[in-house]
Amino acid sequence: MVLQKRLDYGFNGYQVPAIPRATRSARKRIPFRKRVEGNQISAFDLLATVAGTLLLDKESSPASNNSWNAEDQSAIEKNNVKEERQDGDQSLKLETCNVSELVPQTNDPNYSSRESPSLQNGTQFGVTSAITTSECLERLGSQKLINGKIKNEMGGLACKVETGPFVSRTPGDCVEPVSENKVLTDEELDRTNKASTGEVADKCPLEDPLVLDGKPPAVVSSDSSIKAPSFGEHDPFISFPVQQYDVNVVSRDDDEKSSGCTHPSPIREPFRSTPRIGDRRIRKILASRYWKVAPRSKNATYSNYDENLKSSYCNRSTYKCLRSGRNFPFKKRKFLHYTSESNSDGGTISEGISDLPENNINGKASILYSKTHGVTGESSSLADQHKSFNSRDPHVKLRIKSFRVPELFIEIPESATVGSLKRTVKEAVTAILGGGLCVGVLLQGKKVRDDNKTLLQTGISRDNQMDALGFSLEPNPSHASPSLCPGGSPLTLPHDIPLPLASLGKEANFLSYNSILIYEAAWFKCMEYPANPGLVNQVTCHPSTEPCIPNAGNFIESNNDCTASPTDMFDKSTTESKALVAVPAMSVETLAAVPVHKKSKQSEVAQRRIRRPFSIAEVEALVQAVEKLGTGRWRDVKLRAFDNAKHRTYVDLKDKWKTLLHTARISPQQRRGEPVPQELLDRVLNAHTYWSQQQAKQQQQQLPESCLPHYNSTMVGSGRCDDDENILG
DNA sequence: ATTAGGG
DNA sequence: CCCTAAT
Numbered sequence: 001m002v003l004q005k006r007l008d009y010g011f012n013g014y015q016v017p018a019i020p021r022a023t024r025s026a027r028k029r030i031p032f033r034k035r036v037e038g039n040q041i042s043a044f045d046l047l048a049t050v051a052g053t054l055l056l057d058k059e060s061s062p063a064s065n066n067s068w069n070a071e072d073q074s075a076i077e078k079n080n081v082k083e084e085r086q087d088g089d090q091s092l093k094l095e096t097c098n099v100s101e102l103v104p105q106t107n108d109p110n111y112s113s114r115e116s117p118s119l120q121n122g123t124q125f126g127v128t129s130a131i132t133t134s135e136c137l138e139r140l141g142s143q144k145l146i147n148g149k150i151k152n153e154m155g156g157l158a159c160k161v162e163t164g165p166f167v168s169r170t171p172g173d174c175v176e177p178v179s180e181n182k183v184l185t186d187e188e189l190d191r192t193n194k195a196s197t198g199e200v201a202d203k204c205p206l207e208d209p210l211v212l213d214g215k216p217p218a219v220v221s222s223d224s225s226i227k228a229p230s231f232g233e234h235d236p237f238i239s240f241p242v243q244q245y246d247v248n249v250v251s252r253d254d255d256e257k258s259s260g261c262t263h264p265s266p267i268r269e270p271f272r273s274t275p276r277i278g279d280r281r282i283r284k285i286l287a288s289r290y291w292k293v294a295p296r297s298k299n300a301t302y303s304n305y306d307e308n309l310k311s312s313y314c315n316r317s318t319y320k321c322l323r324s325g326r327n328f329p330f331k332k333r334k335f336l337h338y339t340s341e342s343n344s345d346g347g348t349i350s351e352g353i354s355d356l357p358e359n360n361i362n363g364k365a366s367i368l369y370s371k372t373h374g375v376t377g378e379s380s381s382l383a384d385q386h387k388s389f390n391s392r393d394p395h396v397k398l399r400i401k402s403f404r405v406p407e408l409f410i411e412i413p414e415s416a417t418v419g420s421l422k423r424t425v426k427e428a429v430t431a432i433l434g435g436g437l438c439v440g441v442l443l444q445g446k447k448v449r450d451d452n453k454t455l456l457q458t459g460i461s462r463d464n465q466m467d468a469l470g471f472s473l474e475p476n477p478s479h480a481s482p483s484l485c486p487g488g489s490p491l492t493l494p495h496d497i498p499l500p501l502a503s504l505g506k507e508a509n510f511l512s513y514n515s516i517l518i519y520e521a522a523w524f525k526c527m528e529y530p531a532n533p534g535l536v537n538q539v540t541c542h543p544s545t546e547p548c549i550p551n552a553g554n555f556i557e558s559n560n561d562c563t564a565s566p567t568d569m570f571d572k573s574t575t576e577s578k579a580l581v582a583v584p585a586m587s588v589e590t591l592a593a594v595p596v597h598k599k600s601k602q603s604e605v606a607q608r609r610i611r612r613p614f615s616i617a618e619v620e621a622l623v624q625a626v627e628k629l630g631t632g633r634w635r636d637v638k639l640r641a642f643d644n645a646k647h648r649t650y651v652d653l654k655d656k657w658k659t660l661l662h663t664a665r666i667s668p669q670q671r672r673g674e675p676v677p678q679e680l681l682d683r684v685l686n687a688h689t690y691w692s693q694q695q696a697k698q699q700q701q702q703l704p705e706s707c708l709p710h711y712n713s714t715m716v717g718s719g720r721c722d723d724d725e726n727i728l729g
Numbered sequence: 730a731t732t733a734g735g736g
Numbered sequence: 737c738c739c740t741a742a743t
């Protein structure tokens with residue numbers, strides 16, 4: 001009864017009956033859980049499986065002749081770096097699956113007995129991001145991005161696909177260490193660091209192949225820079241300090257070099273050393289979104305992996321922690337990145353076949369693949385202890401430092417937000433990985449094509465030289481698509497504008513698409529409401545003006561016509577003209593086609609809507625509607641004043657009102673953005689006061705008929721309510 | 730589907 | 737703007 005009264009009468013005498021409920025949704029949205037579920041199986045799971053399988057297959061194959069030519073080896077070896085650099089230097093380079101460390105040897109009884117890393121089939125690949133100095137300087141230099149908010153540091157990003165059981169791939173955020181999620185305590189991290197890499201890193205073991213090789217790559221720890229952007233302004237896409245970005249990995253460059261340690265250490269510092277504003281949110285995301293996924297995963301690969309991990313680390317505190325973290329076996333960790341020029345190219349594909357001294361890695365940090373040595377010489381006694389291993393076949397110990405990821409070209413307007421960029425890159429990468437990919441094996445820079453050969457036949461033996469073996473990620477031929485763009489969209493890429501930016505966005509989820517291009521096209525089309533111009537629009541159309549703000553004068557009118565509305569038209573033009581494009585630019589040999597991974601483009605996309613500031617006209621309309629309808633009737637407000645503004649949901653309107661109210665209450669100096677006329681703010685204040693009173697009154701006096709009618713008929717202009725004088729403005 | 734609030 | 741809980 002009371003409620004009905006409130007609904008039927010406006011404060012100034014208007015009678016505003018509730019509008020019958022519409023059946024259509026204001027905006028099609030994918031349920032939270034569904035979105036998450038859709039990302040359960042990431043491309044990386046697949047990758048992991050492929051990689052693991054491949055490696056195992058090779059290793060377990062019966063030994064035979066070594067078909068590898070030693071002469072060729074040395075020759076290739078010399079040219080190795082150059083060759084890689086040549087074919088690897090494109091616009092955007094996504095290097096790698098950074099497996100910073102390969103497993104520990106099993107000479108340590110303690111280790112092997114309880115930590116035998118049996119990750120064969122389930123190694124997980126996480127994605128994280130990093131930036132290399134060289135990339136940055138070479139590609140972007142001081143180029144500005146997004147209205148100068150993000151400058152040079154944003155350049156030259158390199159995307160990393162990390163591997164290892166402790167690397168997590170978080171749908172929501174790819175750069176936040178899990179530790180922030182309390183999965184690991186600081187102490188535990190410290191311990192882990194020390195145990196796994198601290199020794200190695202600090203003492204700089206000479207056994208490190210790279211050191212000996214004379215081309216020590218600069219190891220860079222992502223350090224504190226690996227953070228999600230802050231959300232200080234409710235908009236993760238804008239205005240946040242560069243250093244909060246997960247790009248200034250280069251900062252660790254010197255540290256690493258000075259230490260002389262070239263061995264990648266997965267975790268350089270405790271995560272705690274980098275508290276950030278965004279942490280809270282990330283944590284929440286991880287907790288509420290990410291973690292929920294794991295338990296429900298039905299993926300065989302995943303399960304298998306989990307089991308392996310479990311068996312391998314069940315006694316580790318770290319693992320326990322992980323497990324306690326909702327049964328999700330992944331953990332974010334810092335990653336390293338080689339920044340030296342040699343690394344940006346030649347170093348990209350790195351690996352190493354060598355016997356890693358048992359003390360070298362105590363491996364808790366990332367383990368991609370581990371199959372320890374067999375019986376040989378002095379270690380034979382140990383082998384006996386490890387019955388799980390084949391004691392007859394010598395084992396090759398591999399350390400995969402990184403994978404080369406097919407290069408991508410991404411075109412994105414300067415006005416795009418960093419978040420958009422992140423998403424774009426992530427999706428580009430995911431598209432490739434998700435399309436079904438294979439792992440290529442390179443020996444001495446030469447591709448090993450025969451999968452049936454044994455490692456020994458191929459030349460991969462424990463006696464190999466360092467850097468002899470390399471791995472690369474390749475699209476799965478079976479998934480290859482002859483056409484990058486089925487829809488006929490322009491696929492040609494402007495190679496003149498390669499924006500080597502890459503970083504995985506926290507916003508995006510792990511999805512698989514044929515390609516970014518396809519994805520974008522589909523995405524726009526699938527949107528129930530006007531396509532979200534996204535990153536593309538803001539600069540494309542009105543680089544220096546307010547692109548998204550409809551003309552205040554014709555807002556109301558245009559508002560009635562969807563297609564004619566300024567925003568809508570804007571959306572269209574930009575959408576069509578500037579589709580996001582990301583074409584894998586890989587060597588013809590390696591990646592002749594883009595993997596096709598048919599998936600529902602829409603159902604799994606949870607993209608943050610682009611920010612669309614309310615124009616004065618919209619504010620006006622909103623205020624007017626609220627004055628009449630009152631607060632708490634946002635659906636009606638929407639229908640009444642924004643029915644044709646597809647991009648404004650009632651929630652948006654409610655939020656806007658909230659911000660308007662806040663704006664009205666703060667001093668003009670504190671206000672930002674397009675100034676809202678004081679007159680409107682006053683009305684907001686008044687309307688709010690009025691409706692608040694109404695609500696209070698109706699709540700307290702449970703008597704429906706007491707005074708509402710009277711109030712409505714006499715209040716307006718009567719001065720009965722002190723706060724009402726200005727409401728009508 | 731809406732509303733109310735926290736983030 | 738997003739995300740949720742509660743209607």
